[in-house]
Amino acid sequence: MNGEKPSWLIEIVSKLSELGIRLDEAKNVLKMEVAPESLREAAKILIQYGYDHLASISGVDWSTKGTIEVIYFAESYEPEKRGTLIELKTATSRENPKLPSLVDLWPNALLLERETWEMFGVVFEGNPDLRRLLLPPDWSGPPPLRKDYRVVEEGIYVEYE
Amino acid sequence: MLSMSSEFVSSRLLFKEGDESTYELFIGPQHPASGHMRFIVRLKGDIIVSVDPDIGYVHRTMEKLAEGREAIKAIPLLERLTIIDSHNVTVALVTALERLLDAEPPPRALYLRTLLSEINRIASHLYGMGIAGIMLNHSTMFMWAFGDREVWIQLAEELTGARLTHTYSIPGGVRRDLPQGFKEKFEKAARYMEKRLQDYMKIFLLNPQIASRYEGVGILKKSEARRLSIVGPNLRASGVKYDARLADDYGAYKELEFEVPVREEGDCMARMLVRVEEIKQSLSIIRQVLEKMPSGPIFAEKYLKLLPPKTREQVLKTGHVKLPGIFASLKLPAGEAVARAEMGHGEIFYHIVSDGSTKPYRLRVVTPSFRNVVLFRYLPPGHRFMDFPAIYGSLDYFPPEADR
Amino acid sequence: MSCPFGFVMVGRLEESARKATKWLVEKTPIRSLRDWAITFSLWPVHFTTSCCGAEFAAASAPRYDAERFGFLPFNSPRQTNLLVVEGTLTKKMGEAAKIVYDQMPWPKFVIAMGACAIDGGLFYNSYNIVRPKDILPVEYYIPGCPPRPEAVAQAIIMLQEKVRKGEWRKA
Numbered sequence: 001m002n003g004e005k006p007s008w009l010i011e012i013v014s015k016l017s018e019l020g021i022r023l024d025e026a027k028n029v030l031k032m033e034v035a036p037e038s039l040r041e042a043a044k045i046l047i048q049y050g051y052d053h054l055a056s057i058s059g060v061d062w063s064t065k066g067t068i069e070v071i072y073f074a075e076s077y078e079p080e081k082r083g084t085l086i087e088l089k090t091a092t093s094r095e096n097p098k099l100p101s102l103v104d105l106w107p108n109a110l111l112l113e114r115e116t117w118e119m120f121g122v123v124f125e126g127n128p129d130l131r132r133l134l135l136p137p138d139w140s141g142p143p144p145l146r147k148d149y150r151v152v153e154e155g156i157y158v159e160y161e
Numbered sequence: 162m163l164s165m166s167s168e169f170v171s172s173r174l175l176f177k178e179g180d181e182s183t184y185e186l187f188i189g190p191q192h193p194a195s196g197h198m199r200f201i202v203r204l205k206g207d208i209i210v211s212v213d214p215d216i217g218y219v220h221r222t223m224e225k226l227a228e229g230r231e232a233i234k235a236i237p238l239l240e241r242l243t244i245i246d247s248h249n250v251t252v253a254l255v256t257a258l259e260r261l262l263d264a265e266p267p268p269r270a271l272y273l274r275t276l277l278s279e280i281n282r283i284a285s286h287l288y289g290m291g292i293a294g295i296m297l298n299h300s301t302m303f304m305w306a307f308g309d310r311e312v313w314i315q316l317a318e319e320l321t322g323a324r325l326t327h328t329y330s331i332p333g334g335v336r337r338d339l340p341q342g343f344k345e346k347f348e349k350a351a352r353y354m355e356k357r358l359q360d361y362m363k364i365f366l367l368n369p370q371i372a373s374r375y376e377g378v379g380i381l382k383k384s385e386a387r388r389l390s391i392v393g394p395n396l397r398a399s400g401v402k403y404d405a406r407l408a409d410d411y412g413a414y415k416e417l418e419f420e421v422p423v424r425e426e427g428d429c430m431a432r433m434l435v436r437v438e439e440i441k442q443s444l445s446i447i448r449q450v451l452e453k454m455p456s457g458p459i460f461a462e463k464y465l466k467l468l469p470p471k472t473r474e475q476v477l478k479t480g481h482v483k484l485p486g487i488f489a490s491l492k493l494p495a496g497e498a499v500a501r502a503e504m505g506h507g508e509i510f511y512h513i514v515s516d517g518s519t520k521p522y523r524l525r526v527v528t529p530s531f532r533n534v535v536l537f538r539y540l541p542p543g544h545r546f547m548d549f550p551a552i553y554g555s556l557d558y559f560p561p562e563a564d565r
Numbered sequence: 566m567s568c569p570f571g572f573v574m575v576g577r578l579e580e581s582a583r584k585a586t587k588w589l590v591e592k593t594p595i596r597s598l599r600d601w602a603i604t605f606s607l608w609p610v611h612f613t614t615s616c617c618g619a620e621f622a623a624a625s626a627p628r629y630d631a632e633r634f635g636f637l638p639f640n641s642p643r644q645t646n647l648l649v650v651e652g653t654l655t656k657k658m659g660e661a662a663k664i665v666y667d668q669m670p671w672p673k674f675v676i677a678m679g680a681c682a683i684d685g686g687l688f689y690n691s692y693n694i695v696r697p698k699d700i701l702p703v704e705y706y707i708p709g710c711p712p713r714p715e716a717v718a719q720a721i722i723m724l725q726e727k728v729r730k731g732e733w734r735k736a
Binding site for chain 2: 610611612613614615616618619620622623625626627628638640642653655657658661665687688690691692693694710711713
């Protein structure tokens with residue numbers, strides 16, 4: 001973001017800092033790290049300012065640290081705000097991953113949370129519809145996108161000219 | 162038109178009150194009006210009560226496979242998400258990789274990427290219109306749209322060498338330069354296309370039978386479209402002016418003038434008309450690109466200087482890029498990158514997390530069809546069963562993209 | 566089974582009539598007539614499996630018209646005799662393919678299209694794919710990713726030659 005910051009951005013930053021959330025700005029993405037308890041508060045503030053839907057929910061499995069990080073991206077369709085995405089990062093433990101569900105605040109989180117549950121095993125409490133989405137119905141293995149579920153991969157042979 | 166093949170479409174009676182009974186019907190993967198997915202439809206008489214889309218029939222686990230391969234191998238892997246529109250899928254991935262690697266493509270490469278993106282957008286909209294036609298059993302529209310699509314596929318083949326899987330953008334630039342005589346071929350194709358668009362309007366969209374099946378059916382309200390995060394022509398037909406070409410900075414769109422067509426009604430007819438308008442806008446964008454194309458290299462200097470001098474001269478003379486050996490094991494610096502692009506179906510979103518090795522730690526992609534799936538739960542209830550293929554065709558939903 | 570002469574045959578008489586019919590059909594003039602008829606009316610089922618479906622649709626489109634070979638995609642599996650596996654078969658879709666193949670009447674053929682149908686293609690190490698060779702008896706494989714529509718037309722012509730000469734599997 002070059003030039004001076006728009007006023008809505010300054011207000012969002014100040015309100016979220018009151019909640020004790022750490023903020024950081026990179027090119028066109030406003031990043032913040034949130035604890036799972038203040039996730040719903042942060043979501044309500046963002047919806048007030050026009051970020052009324054989510055672009056994605058993705059999980060990242062840090063097996064060495066023992067946590068699963070879940071990253072939310074909020075997006076807005078209004079002309080001044082569409083260039084900036086807001087990134088919310090939370091972390092839960094790997095053995096018992098639980099997060100509050102945001103379906104009543106952001107309705108399109110329904111399918112995104114379902115997919116994260118299926119692929120990582122993160123339980124979203126309050127989601128009315130957690131069932132299989134993409135995997136076959138008789139899937140009996142561990143959640144596939146975790147790092148301990150390995151698929152066979154060949155190495156490559158590189159010849160330098 | 163919806164002739165049920167009575168074996169894989171099984172129905173069972175759920176309950177009966179008086180004269181009305183509620184049935185549950187499976188419209189399975191083997192059906193001309195279902196694509197590669199299954200719908201579990203509940204019907205009361207002839208009125209649809211609820212629809213549950215059952216996706217996952219083409220789940221090829223691309224996110225997991227991308228974690229085990231080098232970064233540059235992710236480009237042909239992710240191209241197969243939407244094979245009809247493959248450059249728009251990969252230009253966002255390459256933009257994200259360039260933001261992570263801190264490599265700037267030269268201006269001529271940005272213009273060439275825009276050129277191929279717009280050719281793919283026209284081909285993708287023609288595919289969508291052809292499938293919408295065959296769902297209403299209008300096979301003339303299917304034949305004409307697919308025949309005209311060959312014109313644009315042949316133009317893309319001249320530029321890149323492949324019909325559908327172009328693999329044209331690489332981190333640092335593009336792979337091939339503009340061939341001779343491209344501008345005259347494009348002018349011929351553009352004149353042909355403008356005439357054909359009028360023909361399509363006459364036989365398909367202004368046809369009274371099709372208009373009666375499309376007007377007032379499947380209305381999507383503006384506030385719901387924003388909350389449900391709908392993208393693409395479906396969003397623009399409901400009155401929201403949003404296009405990822407305006408939101409994110411990729412290609413040469415900042416220096417070109419184009420309009421984003423928006424309609425207010427939100428029904429199936431509005432969605433098809435927005436697609437026809439977008440084809441016209443794409444033709445005008447390609448004209449501007451071919452006029453304003455700057456001269457210069459097509460591959461970034463940062464990687465060009467890694468080639469041995471003889472190969473470098475050959476690259477600059479013929480315009481065919483040879484990749485330097487380092488691309489096979491390109492180390493991505495630790496960090497994250499985000500990029501968005503506008504495909505024919507809507508906005509695609511990439512998020513790459515890297516921990517400093519040659520393979521990405523996590524590659525997240527959210528495709529436009531995955532964001533539009535919720536419309537199958539939301540739009541059909543309340544309509545008659547015969548409106549279901551009309552709604553499906555107008556949404557331009559592509560199952561391999563949603564399942565990744 | 567009722568016979569055109571107007572009386573119903575039961576028991577041994579029906580069995581021997583069936584055997585006689587089978588013997589008659591295998592005699593040369595009727596067999597070559599049957600092979601000729603099947604050759605020029607190979608109808609595939611409308612079963613899009615994956616991304617090669619775009620080139621399969623282009624093969625039925627005006628430029629590479631496949632209908633001149635008698636190749637008309639049709640809705641119901643009970644009235645078709647060709648199954649084209651286009652592209653990757655995932656586990657969910659593989660079950661559906663097996664059910665559709667079992668519903669088709671004999672004689673039936675399978676063509677596997679694309680690199681993913683041969684041995685997994687680009688997704689060879691994925692946890693969710695199945696090789697068509699393991700569940701269906703495939704007659705011809707078409708390499709390519711995706712194969713050009715001319716290659717699809719060539720596969721149809723090769724299948725037609727094979728059927729015409731009578732060298733195909735018995736049920």
